[in-house]
Amino acid sequence: MKTDFKFSNLLGTVYCQGNLLYSPDGTCLFSPVGNRVTVFNLVDNKSYTLPFTHRKNISRIGLTPRGNLLLSVDEDGHAILTNVPRRIPIYHFSFRSPVTALAFSPSGRHFAVGLGRKTEVWQVPSTPDSNADGELEFAPFVRHHTHMGHFDDVRHIEWSTDSRFFLTASRDLTARIWSLDTEEGFTPTVLAGHKQAVIGAWFSKDQETIYTVSKDGAVFEWKYTRHPNAPPIDEDEDMKDADNDGMRWRIVQRHYFMQNNAHVRCAAFHPESNLLVAGFSNGIFGLYEMPDFNTIHTLSISQNEIDFVTINKSGEWLAFGASKLGQLLVWEWQSESYILKQQGHFDSMNSLVYSPDGKRIITTADDGKIKVWDVDSGFCIVTFTEHTSGVTACEFAKKGNVLFTSSLDGSIRAWDLIRYRNFRTFTAPSRLSFSCMAVDPSGEVVAAGSLDSFDVHIWSVQTGQLLDQLSGHEGPVCSLAFSPNGSILFSGSWDRTARMWSIFSRTQTSEPLQLQADVLDIAVRPDSAQLAISTLDGQISFWSVSDAEQVSGLDGRRDVSGGRKITDRRTAANVAGTKSFNTIRYSTDGSCLLAAGNSKYICLYSVSTMVLLKKFTVSVNLSLSGTQEFLNSKLLTEAGPEGLLDDEADHSDREARRDKLLPGSKRGGDPSARKKLPEVRVTSVGFSPAGTSFCAASTEGLLIYSVDNELQFDPFDLNMEITPASTLAVLENEKDYLKALVMAFRLNEAGLIKRIFQSVPYTDIPLVVEQFPTVYVARLLRFVAAQTEESPHIEFCLLWIKALVDKHGSWLTTNRNKVDVELRVVSRAITRMRNEIKRLADENVYTVDYLLGQATTKKPDTNGQNLITDGGDNPMKMLTPGETVGLEDHMQSEGESEAEWMGLD
Template identity: 85%
Template sequence: MKTDFKFSNLLGTVYCQGNLLFSPDGTCLFSPVGNRVSVFNLVDNTSHTLPFAHRKNISRIGLTPRGNLLLSVDDEGHAILTNVHRRISIYHFSFRSPVTALAFSPSGRHFAVGLGRKTEVWHVPSTPDSSAQGELEFAPFVRHHTHMGHFDDVRHIEWSNDSRFFLTASKDLTTRIWSVDAEEGFIPTVLSGHKQAVVGAWFSNNQETIYTVSKDGAVFDWQYTRHPNAPSRDEDEDMGDADDEDMRWRIVRRHYFMQGSAHVRCASFHPQSNLLVTGFSNGIFGLYEMPDFNAIHTLSISQNDIDFVTVNKTGEWLAFGASKLGQLLVWEWQSESYILKQQGHFDSMNDLVYSPDGKRIITTANNKIKVWDVDSGFCIVTFTEHTGDVTACEFAKKGNVLFTSSLDGSIRAWDLVRYRNFRTFTAPARLSFSCLAVDPSGEVVAAGSLDSFDIHIWSVQTGQLLDQLAGHEGPVSALAFTPDGGLLVSGSWDYTARMWSIFGRTQTSEPLQLQANVLGIAVRPDSAQLAISTLDGQLTFWSIAEGEQVSGLDGRRDVSGGRKVSDRRTAANVPGTKSFGTIRYSTDGSCLLAGGSSKYICLYSVSTMVLLKKFTVSVNLSLSGTQEFLNSKQLTEAGPEGLLDDEGDNSDREARQDKSLPGTKRGVDPSERQKLPEVKVSGVGFSPAGTSFCAASTEGLLIYSLDNDLQFDPFDLNMEITPASTLAVLETEKDYLKALVMAFRLNEAGLIKRVFQAIPYTDIPLVVEQFPTVYVARLLRFVAAQTEESPHFEFCLLWIKALVDKHGSWLTANRGKVDVELRVVARAIARMQNEIRRLADENVYMVDYLLGQAETKNASTDDKGLLTNGDDTPMKMLASGEEGVGERVDSDEESDGEWIGLG
């Protein structure tokens, strides 16, 4: 089994904090999720997460006007410059203080950052294909200028269209106008007049008006004009240059939002269409047309604060982010419809499971069940029928039926075709179910509880309780059916695991004695082996047929790691993390995946009992348990500094309000996250294909997959390999093998397709026989993809046949490496077979229909006496050139033309 799994995507979390960005073409939305950045393609309806990770949660992100460079900054001011198209981090840099605002200039030459009370302007790092700067810089980040003057944090930066000036809005109630370079006659200007912190400031499209919005809902229009009470130019001609001295930025209009006690949390302005969008603290957003301040829309989209809003380049789509509920919305205001509406789990997940087809992942947290599409990365549906925390979920092996257990005392069955709850199972007494198992046939469901020591079994068809299995002396913590459906395995806190033969004539159970509480159970796909995880960190493997332990390993040292903020001991000596809470076998049964209250996921080999690989879930220092050593300076007399409640020291009155109820742990809002949540893995699962696995962690749903998409390899290139030289080899030299290899080295889809279609079908076996083995897998996948795009079925089949004939031995020996490609080819051939069969059937039916029509026509003409067979009656003919098919001609008409069967 291949073990080189790499992080590929992050689901379950769509927005945490910070600002949102649209791509220059307006089709993609960049959203910070913890210490990573997710990109949502709003046209193709897909999403992916960039592979880099910060050491803290991201606070600000910025994108160049060309959309090729992304600058992300975390809470401590550490920045990462990323190539968006290649998804590669280019450079790491530190601003040495928290960044409160970030904006790139429209020209792409500079970007401005707000570092507390000061503002710095930096040169944008140049790229080899950049036309803005002619030469590459020695240092990627070069500071251009530093501006001082504000007395509080800068919250917003906006550039002018010509990139000569920019605005800074601060919490000190003022907005300032700065110039990038020294301008003749320009003096930095202060725009003061607001009574609360300024949320944002923008230039109009013609740069003659400045709009500023404050927290108390005031909108001011500023224009560069003379005092209204000053004498006119005609009356005062002798003042000379005094008129210029009287010209300054003044407030010409004042507008106010009417939202009661709610205050403005965020705002955005689109200069081309003069649209002003504001988000309020009560979850309402408003859309206004400036400068007349005409209200267009007012809509409630959230139950909590709207933290950020932005508008795409065309002004059609509005993006909103709400951090407390983890919501991300994209609204098209003209059609009044949602383009994107996603919300992640706002608490740690409890369990997960892959669907049998591997296309969906089910996650549970609190009372919600979410269905995620693996390909797109979006949540398809959310179920909220449970009234208590959902503890476990399991799929029936056949069909689209999902079963979930909850602390509300119910087991529910869900139809994932119609997305509804069609069956609910309950016990005679009120119990809190903690684990669940479903028979492979889908006819029986079993559940264990922490309140009762019995195992309850229901019939899925009738919904009736069939039996209660008694035998455990402690709470049942884990359940699992063997894949062949013969046995039910249960684990309990009474230091035992039992195997039940519930379908036998006599229901017997065989206890397996362990040394600690059972936390997790996994059965190998061949139903021959059982793996059990216990509280002392041991993994034991048992033979199901003999009921004896065959091997075991100590995983305490592997799983221990990461010191929590409140730990008094080092990470190696903390006993709470030295166990695996969830374990799963791989699809082929050769490996075991294990995770627990730790930042590590361990992959073990079942045959050799060796740790194959250890995956680090998170390096985010905003979570507790990700660092090995703690700083003693952060330990105070009142406890760790990270756990102290410092909200009472906030400068904003709303932030100081404590809305929690006395005596409650979570407060009135169950979505409020605690400070420094602990990193842990509550569930793991392998995909049915075995090419990926997922883990439910504190940060979200992490997807790790094999690197099937081969990346661009620059080491196979030289200066002579270009698209022009490839086409020259193809068309001039007629060297098809060389041209195909050069196209694969350049890795351009259009060029590969052109070379592929230009190769004559007679030369396919010769080209494939000499084709390098390193590119066989890529060629196989490319041909399979062409079967879906190209109408040349036989041409693609000749390529597939040649690849199997010439490289069959290599494909057999490397089945694990090309398993995905072979499945794609098999699916393509099956699709072509069905298509050809359908066309052949249609052609047969058409031929039969045409023959039947001809026989009917002949019979009808014989009955009328117009056409005879064998007698001397003359045929009546049509003149050549006349239209008709066997038309009737009167006997008294003369015609010397020929008989036209089809006119």
């Protein structure tokens, strides 16, 4: 089994904090998720996570106008410059203080950042016009200018369309106009008049008007004009003096949102369509047309405040982010429909499971929700909310699309994942909080264990009736698992034992396995021959199922320990709470074991040699507790660790100082309480059925590690108009068979693919296949297999199959699970072809023998001609001397169909 797993995607978290960005073409949305950035393709309905990670949560991201460079900045001011098309970080830089605002100029030559009270303008490291060819040349960050003048944090920066000026909005109740370079007759201007912090400031399309929005819901319209009460200008007066007489930026209109007690959290303006969008603290957003301030509509999209809003280039799609519940929404305001509506779990995930086909991942969490995630697209496709308390475990039946979940609300539910409904609910006679469950491979029996009762409950899936309660444990049952062959049920308990139950035999027996510490998790090898048990002392013991004896064990305390929590008085190596595995899973082939717990490490062990094969670091995010290895004395104060001090009372805003927690409760009230230094941990892991990837439910979300996560670079995916006409032109004019075939596969038209496929000369087949992009190999293999069954060109199709196996054999072997269907189709086609040729050859042998036998019986005719007979006196054909008889003539004379015979040379 391959062990070179690498991070490939992040699911389960769609937005955390910071700003959202659209790509220049408006089809992709960039969203910060913790210390990573996820890109949502809104047209192709897919998402991917950029591979780089920050040391802390990202606070601001910026994108160049060309969309090729992404600048992301974390809470400490450390920035990473990333090449977006190649997904490669190319430069690291530190601004040395937290960044509160970031914006690139429309020209792409500069960007401005707000560093507290000051604003700095920097040159973009890679400029489009760095040389005559327009190629990119890299240069380090160079500071262009620093602007001082604000008395509080700068919250928003907006550039003019010509990149000569930019606006800054600050919490000091003002907005200011700055110039990039020294402009004749221009001095930096202060726009004062708001009574609360200014959220944003924007230029109109013609740059004659400025709009500013403040936190109290006031919208001011500014114009460069004279005072309305000023005396008129005399015509004889010098025009130069007249231009400077009382001309300055003035408020010409005042508008107010009027949202009762709600305040404005975010706003965005689209100059081309004069569209103003404002998000409020009560979850409502409003859409207004400027300059008349006409209300288009208002809509409530969240239960909590909206943190950020942005508009794409065309002005059609609005993107909203709400960090309290982790919501991300894209709204098309003209059709009033959702383009994207995603929300992650707003409480810690408890368990996960892959669907039997490996295309979906199901997660459960303490928020009582069950979410189904599509692996290919990265989106949540359905959410179940029937459970009224935290969902603790989930498992699929081996056959069918049936999912079972257990919850602290005392119920086990069965879900139909075709109709997306709950079709069966199992409950116990008394109210219990179920902590674990297991499903029989046949899907007929479901078992569950509880922390309240020491019994294991068994239900029938068909009837929903409670069949039995298995007694024997002397402590809470924490883990259950059926053997893959369905003969034995395994249970683990806090009474330091694991038990093997033969629940299907005539006499139910229980075999206890004595351990040295409380059981945390159990896992059964896919061949049902071995059982792995993780205990509280950090040991993983392996037991033979047939002999009920321990065969081996390993000590994982040194491997799993790592990460110092903020409250720890000892170093990470000496803390006892992290030195055990809370979740373990076998790989698909049973050769490896994946283990994780309350630490930042995931360990992969070899079952045969008990050797640690690889160690995966879940997160290096210092915003989480438990990622640092050593004590940072800089963060220690006389009152204790700096991260545990309550700084809510120091906020200047009254809303930020308000305590929203319910009195006397540690949970409930404001869900954002979980954001206060959460601890890094992994609650569940699972291998995909194919074995090429595994998934881990962590504090930051659903991490997917894969062995084939490399970006496929397709040289044909460039600026090319791919149409049937252009494809045929490439085939006929350029004779470029490879390019034409790839273009045909992109169009996915069967007739076009077949025409180009048959046009390739048989001598060029190995060359075309050798350079064929790997991403299309599976589709080409399936097409050739289909042609083998349909086409009369037998040898031609066999040459294609031979070339594919010769040139891409290693890739086919490595990705056997992905092309398993295609390989079966090829095998079936070749077997069918072999059988048909063998049948035809046998029939031809009998026919030749028959003809040879008939040729020996010749009777001379009276005319001197040879008469061939059929063994009797019936003449078949008169032949002249030297003339031979053909098989076709003979078969037609016999009344046989010509299509059933093959000619012989």
